[in-house]
Amino acid sequence: MDARKPVEPEADSARAYFEETRERPRRSMLRLGILLSIVVAVVAAVAIWPQPVRDAAEKAVAIAQGFMPGKHEAEETPGDKPETKTANAGERVFRPTKEQRTALEIKPVAPGTFRPEYAAEGRIAINEDDNVPVTSPYSGRVTKVLARAGDDVKAGQVLLTIEASDMVQAQNDYQGALNGLNKAQALYKLEQNIASRQQELFQARATSLKDYEQAQNDIIAAQSDLKTAEASLQAVRNKLRLLGKTDDEITAFEKAGRMSAETEIRAPIAGTIVQRKVGVGQYISSSGDPLFVIGDLSTVWLIANVRESEVPKVRIGQEIDARIVGFPRTIFRAKISYVATSLDAATRRLGVRAELDNPDRSLKPEMFANFTITTGGDRFSPSIPSAAVVYEGEKAHVWVSRPDGAIEARDVKLGLTNGDNVQVVDGLKNGEEVVTRGAIFIDRAASGSNAS
Template sequence: MISYKSFIIPAFVCITAAVACGRPEAATPKENGTLDSVIRNVTTAPVTAEEETDYTKLNGKIQANEDHQAKVYALASGKIKSVNVALGDKVQKGQTLAVLQSMEVAANSNDVALAEANVTITKKNMESTKDLYDGNLATERDYLSAKVEYNKALSELNKAKQVQSITGGSNSLYELHAPLTGYVIEKNITANSEVRQDNNNQLFTVADLSNVWVIANVYESDISKIHLGDEVTVTTLTDPNKPYTGKIDKIYNVLDPATRTMKVRISMPNPNNELMPEMFVTVKVNGKPTGNMLSIPSQAIVLDDSKNFVIVKDTGGLHIKEVQLIKRVDAKAYVTGLKQGDQVVTNSQVFIYQALSE
């Protein structure tokens, strides 16, 4: 039997007066008026039967989709002349991110100019030698030698142009361009700083954030509950009331020995760029339904002496009923000890509970 104490609203003043008889002073009209006012303005919520779905709660964060991002390195050493973008800026493909002054680029430009001049000279020499050869004033060997020198000059020019096309730039200026349209999510240079070609750190990272990754950590005890293709609900600290839905599309079958966690990935569409890299998120992995359970607002529960109680309102008044709490899920509590349709008090319930318990 579930123990409960009942209380009928019309009799409330009588009971309060009776209890007060044993005290030095009776309750004042102001005190009774306050309690009556609370009872008149009490709000309730119905007990509902819901199909409860078991879930696993994970913590994670947003990362840029590695398939939709590009890291920008300098292919030549030099000094930063100007930085044209800031962290978080949106850039278009081909847009100049920064400009360097580089001796290497200047040397490449000089090599191209020298190679072009050498091609011009060797070409004229070959043509003159051919005329002499046609007039029997030069040997065939002289003509073939001039032709070889011309071809060598063409090869050197082609090589110099290829080097210039790889490093980019002209004269002494080297420009870093955005390889794709997106946002600058990493920036590691400032104006007037020096850049070395052998530096392993990227200068910029540009990412298309229309699709991002949610990387979540799975504790060792929960690994058996996680499967490829499981549907998930993702919420952020920025707006906990706005859920994003997705599916687990990759499981990293490696356990981090330090944290004892395994990582999973959810690819998440992000058309409005609301999900930003490094945001912390909560991921709920939905499981199989476990059947109907009685649900009430969590705030309706009053904890007293390690037991859980609610205030039930019916035609007879207000009653205290003990309930067994199965679990809490966000703003809901799943309980036993009530009937579907019962009305539980959801405001001032602690105050009313104390009054009914006297």
């Protein structure tokens, strides 16, 4: 037989049929592999990718499943193609295939609790009603600093010592006042003796009335000088006390005639050192800034900065919840006790304040906090997941599942939010079923289909 002889037509048709039959499983496996790759990509996107990338990945799955037009759209059979039609004027109805419907998540509308509230940012601050700035009543050079920020101190505890220039002058003044007192005491005692002698002579008619009266006047003058000297000494003693000297040190100075030029500054109250602004060798003055700030951290202030648009809602007594980065599982709750009278010129925010108990002192001043301020009571309304809502400008709609298997678009009016749920003010009733996953893809598929 000639090898160049043409193949019979029947044999050629059989071969073509065989080749086509053999290629069908390969094409099916290829499509299945592509679909599995897309699903894996979507799972990874949902886990780690930002929302825009998730949308793109889910869009790819939607194309693969037939929610949106894709390159395989031409391969669909007429019976499997989803249908979108307008039942009435302005009404959109989508009829998904069985495969598409299994990819959707449909949940009933359930009653939910919503509270009118708004958010603000702010910080933790020391309770200024329970903190005291420590200043120096005199000028001098710091020789010792005995307390650090964060230390707990007792009332009267020494915080620092300084070599005060006022101390030398105070010592001289005290010495002069002490000498003046000793002199006044001696003079008064002398005048008492003279007056007593003059009285004896006058009674014996050995002296004149004039001399007797003069002696009485002299003792009165000496007594007045003594009181003045005592007052002067007390004034200088008080000055030494202000300079940090104790009564024991002052008494020792009276005996020894010497006193150290160093003086101590003590804590006026018990509490925690929340600020320290002084160091060894620093020269301080009586008119300078506070050296320490001592506060009682058993209570702290919550300072919230409210946006200008929310200012009309602010009231004293409103409940405020604070969430702090360092305590992610704890909500700190208090009530607004103070509202500022004006906005901050730089930030255009209104400061509000609440006092919070801090018994274990775990909250530290200047911690950042996010606040939620409640403006009213609980409201009970139909609730749906926010993922079910499709926005078109200022309008919103959801896809509602009907008993006949179709899904229709319905406009809704939304209200408050509570976590991932949103309040439905109008448009839905409890028990109606809405698409909570895949709504955006139904919306795009419906928009891309031809209405009949």
